[in-house]
Amino acid sequence: MQEHPRRFELLCLPILLLTLSSTLCADPPSVTYFYPSGAQRGKTVEVTASGTFPNWPLQVQVTTSGLQFEAAKDKGKFKAVIDAEAQVGVHFIRLYDAAGASSLHPFFVSDLPEIVEAEPNDQPSAPQVVDNRIIINGKLAKGGDVDGYRISLKSGQTVVASMMANRTLKSPMDSVLQVCDAAGFVIDQNDDELGFDPQLVFTAPRDGDYLFRTFAFPATPNSTIGFAGADNYVYRLTLTTGPYLDHTLPLAVHRDTPTKLQLVGWNLSPDQTSQTVE
Numbered sequence: 001m002q003e004h005p006r007r008f009e010l011l012c013l014p015i016l017l018l019t020l021s022s023t024l025c026a027d028p029p030s031v032t033y034f035y036p037s038g039a040q041r042g043k044t045v046e047v048t049a050s051g052t053f054p055n056w057p058l059q060v061q062v063t064t065s066g067l068q069f070e071a072a073k074d075k076g077k078f079k080a081v082i083d084a085e086a087q088v089g090v091h092f093i094r095l096y097d098a099a100g101a102s103s104l105h106p107f108f109v110s111d112l113p114e115i116v117e118a119e120p121n122d123q124p125s126a127p128q129v130v131d132n133r134i135i136i137n138g139k140l141a142k143g144g145d146v147d148g149y150r151i152s153l154k155s156g157q158t159v160v161a162s163m164m165a166n167r168t169l170k171s172p173m174d175s176v177l178q179v180c181d182a183a184g185f186v187i188d189q190n191d192d193e194l195g196f197d198p199q200l201v202f203t204a205p206r207d208g209d210y211l212f213r214t215f216a217f218p219a220t221p222n223s224t225i226g227f228a229g230a231d232n233y234v235y236r237l238t239l240t241t242g243p244y245l246d247h248t249l250p251l252a253v254h255r256d257t258p259t260k261l262q263l264v265g266w267n268l269s270p271d272q273t274s275q276t277v278e
Helices: 005-024
Strands: 030-035 038-040 044-052 059-062 067-071 077-082 089-097 105-110 114-116 133-139 147-153 158-164 173-180 186-191 199-203 208-218 234-240 244-249 259-266 274-277
Touching (some): 030 105, 059 067, 158 173, 158 208, 173 199
Antiparallel strands (some): 030 044, 044 077, 089 105, 133 234
16 A cells, blocks of 8 residues: 555654754854964964864854964864964954854964973973973863973073963963972962963072972862862963063053053063054
8 A cells, every 4th residue: 555645744744853953953162272372473283172063174263364273184173374474462263163153262373482381390300491482381281280391591681471371261270470499499479460360570680590380279269278270271371581561651542643652561672662653
């Protein structure tokens, strides 16, 4: 006996509706962080994204020019190509697919060399040796983690150590920066100079090696009394003896009025202390 075509269509309808519903209700991609979270101009780097990506590969929207960001074959991996003339500062990236889009997430472009931290670097006797003009992309990946970096300084040399983690990268950490001498004694320390992110300026009293180390507590306090860490405790640590701009005076200008700005920071030469904007 031949089955009626109408009956066959009615039997298939629930399957079709279920398939359509699954497609419409699929979750869009979401991003927790990029690691490393920045790179130097003129470089090509592999970037790992943490988040949820139901579909792969994903499409990428970059809000500014000079930065190309494309999905690699492996899920969660991207290739970032930074033009030599790319704008220094923050670039925002959005991942999307047919189900929707992630929120914008920052990726930084700098004119300083950048590296990714190399573990183990926990012990004061065995820190990671770095140059004195560097940006370190690091991660306090587990509870009790301490990251240490050793640089060489001449007497009178001033180094700016500035952490970027909570305020821009949204890492849920309240970090601390310390400067120690070769024997491991703490010379200087800072906590919460910039919100939950520390920054300190240190002038070497004598020639030698100095240890810059960082550790963190949860940004939202809990019952933990030890150093905290997690996969999303991502940071960018700038260590530089070069020019470092902190702010300008005045803090704002009228776009139609040429204004001479006073540039305020450290290690600025006389010709770097003012600039006129038009």
